[in-house]
Amino acid sequence: MAGEVARREEAHNFYRAANRGWHDRARVPPDASACSPYHDMRRRTLSHLRQLLDSLPVQPASTGIGKLRSFWSAAHDEAAIDAAGLSPLAPLLAACELFATDRAAALGRLHGAFGVCAFFSLSVAKDAHADVLRLRLQPAGLTLLSSTPYLHAEHGATRLAYVEAVGAALSLLGLGGEEAQAGGAAVLRIETALAAAERTAWRRAAPSGVWQLCCRRPAAPHTRRRATLPAAAGGVFTLAELSARFPGLDWRRYLALCGAPSTEAVVLVESCAALAAACRLMQADGGALRYYLLWCAVCATAEHLPAQLAELHFSLLGRTLAGQRRQPARWECAVRWAEEAMGALLGELYVQRHLSSSTLSCAHALVGRILQEQELLLRRVPWLEEGTRRRALVKLGQLRVEVGMWQSGADYAALDVRAADHLGNVLRARAWSHARRMRMVGRRAAVWCCADLVPTTVNAAYYAQINTVVIPAAMLQPPLLDPSAEDVYNLAGLGTVVGHEITHAFDGDGRRYDEHGCVSDWWTAADAAEFERRLVDVVDQSSSYAIHGQLLDGNLVADEVLADFGGVKLAFAALRAAGGEQRAASFPRPARRFLQPIVDLIARYSGVQSGVSVEQQFFLAYARQCREEPSPKKMWDRINVDSHGPSEFRVNAPLANMPAFYHAFGIQPGNGMWRHPNSRFDVW
Known part of the structure; x- marks a missing residue:
């Protein structure tokens, strides 16, 4: 009886079906508040940076390398x-x-x-x-x-x-x-x-202009729609x-x-x-x-x-x-x-050693495909009037995507770093950074691009004020990107991340900024009203999800749900454009070890008894790269404070609104993942 109950639970929750074995084994490290693929990427990046810092060559104390070496030594x-x-x-x-x-x-x-x-x-x-x-x-x-x-x-x-x-x-x-x-x-x-x-x-209602893959916002009062x-x-x-x-x-x-x-x-x-x-x-x-x-x-x-x-x-x-x-x-x-003190220089060293040309080329090609799918989507959206559509395409055409590393303009010549003075070094680095910010006042915004990210950051962001997406070098690693992997693996990983950030350019807040990053009402009244109506559907559906018995705040998570949905939709469209949905395939070598064990679970309700289609691989890989085992305190934070919501919600909510997911796994009425076509949201 217990086994039958377990099977029904798996059939009604795609995220749990895809990750149940991992969650059973996952243990939050004592020095962390959660474990996830992103935490693994960060730990790998930290290890690489430690090796870099330990092996810095001896150079004059006045050089950037010399200052970084002195800072590292004093910190220890x-x-x-x-x-x-x-x-x-x-x-x-x-x-x-x-x-x-x-x-x-x-x-x-x-x-x-x-x-x-x-x-x-x-x-x-x-x-x-x-x-x-x-x-x-x-x-x-x-x-x-x-x-x-x-x-x-x-x-x-x-x-x-x-x-x-x-x-x-x-x-x-x-x-x-x-x-x-x-x-x-x-x-x-x-x-x-x-x-x-x-x-x-x-x-x-107050646009902030910056969206990050893992950012936070304060919790909002639970109202059906926003008010200022x-x-x-x-x-x-x-x-x-x-x-x-x-x-x-x-x-x-x-x-x-x-x-x-x-x-x-x-x-x-x-x-x-x-x-x-x-x-x-x-x-x-x-x-x-x-x-x-x-x-x-x-x-x-x-x-x-x-x-x-x-x-x-x-x-x-x-x-x-x-x-x-x-x-x-x-x-x-x-x-x-x-x-924090010398991130631009440290990021440059990291890129030189750990970002190969093949990885960077793979990432740029993937970004180009996602941008192409976003353009096709904007051209095909049936409810947009031509005036709004033209402006949306102009904004997309001028959207920049910085991949790996970008021009920071950081010059450490004036930074004073001293041996055996750790707190002094930290405070002087803060003062140097503050003075640099003050010198930027009155200059063009492009010179201050992505100031809060460095190449070693495991995160991504869309900056509406400069209409720019930033994908740091540390994001260009498995499980998000592997040049040797099959296409489906990278699209389900980095492809969905890139699509997520691009979608932020057209979400509830991002749509208020024009192609130059200025707050501008470039929508027709009819299109603005229709967008808001569709976004209310996202809020309402999100508010119906309960995690650990607690309903989510749809107002808090709406824009991130929309970005998750857009990311999966765009990446899957890129897969289809390459003909990926028409063939079955074995798992790519890097993904085989974690995808193959869960095929039997999915087969219980998908009807697939042998072989796994590329469509199924895509959704399974997406569910796995989103998984997270948080501490109880971190889970409370995910439910009540984090605008992204818990990982289970970030997988199930977008997929429950994608017809391609229903087709891939044979989702039927009565399954927990099923939503009536009239109750599915589709903003873009």
Whole structure:
């Protein structure tokens, strides 16, 4: 009886049928919050980077290689770090103490010189209506990463642990026991107020302009469709307007101390509500603000300090928030720090050693095929009027895809790296990066392309502000891409990733940007209304999915579901264009070991008893590359906070709307994967 039940469960859940054996064996590593093919790719990349850094040749300390070698050595010198104690924190603590008498100077130093994002952060972003980079003020200052742990009742234990961690850190800075615990409670109150403002400010209607394969967004209220609150929206302000709207800080002086160009008279504010809340808090009780700033300084540097503070920091963010059981190895942390400090140079070295010309050529050819299928799709969409169709094709024609490596413009000549001064190196790298951003203000946006990705990043992104997709070199490896594999393997892997990012150019937010990356209403009224109607179908269907007994928020995941659907649809269309659906084939050698064992499971309801068609291989390979075994805390995050949703949803939701999937596996009414044709969504 149990066996019959198991077979029925497999027949009703394609993701589970394709990955059941793997999930039964999967164990989350103690230093991670999940295991998946993407985590495996990251670990492989880290190992390659470690080998690169260990084998750096001896060069003068003034060269890029010499600086990278010194940074790597200092990051491993735990004896020097322990011997220095908390003394490297002195400049940061002095800036915190300065806040009581000079807010502008204190925040200018914390934000500009030390990379401590208290209250808000200062960065650069493209102007929504012109090809120029502007100063941007963003919500920041939340240690627990999102508003959810501060505001949800079920996170009470997390908040208690947070207060204890802050109190322990303040004690290490010399505060007495009672004062330190009071400081912990004060910090929680301040960050809760910031979280409430940030939560209010976030609405899907406000385009953010950046979509990543594994990015996060704050959870939105569960409404059937999005709505915007004018008070929560962002805006563009002159310095005079900024000072009038957000009193409590000498903005002109603050920006000057941050190194912003004196000629720049316009500032972008991402969330007026969040910035207003931050300014109100800055004028509140001075003692509480002191505790908050001290904690921000510690939190921004703890992993670079002696073991006691580093462990305290990990216990909060790693164990409590992410469910990790132990810290990653020191060398893994050091690799990450080197990426953050000198990622462009390290990425260049990685590409030289680990990205072959055949792999790059294979990737470029695959990208070209996906772009061609997107063009055909736009030409064939029956509900688009010709005016909108022409503009969509123009946007696609000007969309750039950066593959492997791109021109970063990074010049490390001014970066000061010293032996046996790890925290100093980290802080100087942050200051160097901040100064570089400030120098970009007023220049064309293209010079700041993909600033938050480096070639060694295991992720991909679409940047609407410059109409560009970025596929880093570290993504060009199995299971996503293997030049020696059959076509179906690479299309189900990297092909779906490329299609996912291209689809973001035409999703609910991406469609608001034109071919130049400017916010523009280039749709006819009828087409805009029809798109929104179809997107409501995506929201409604997504809201019907329950993972671990909890319904998903369709508003939160709608654009990512649409991108997943588009990615699979485009990659499968490229497979068909090559005649892949007309023949059966053995599995490609790299895929055979993980696809063949699950054929028997699928055959129970597909009717396929011998041989597997290329169509079936495609869907099976896609289901496998999406699989993930998360920790319980990470699963909660996937369901409630992550705009992508859990892996099971990312496989089953797109496929349940694809007629080709029904044909490939003989899905019939009564199967769990079955949806009536009238209830399937099809935006593009």
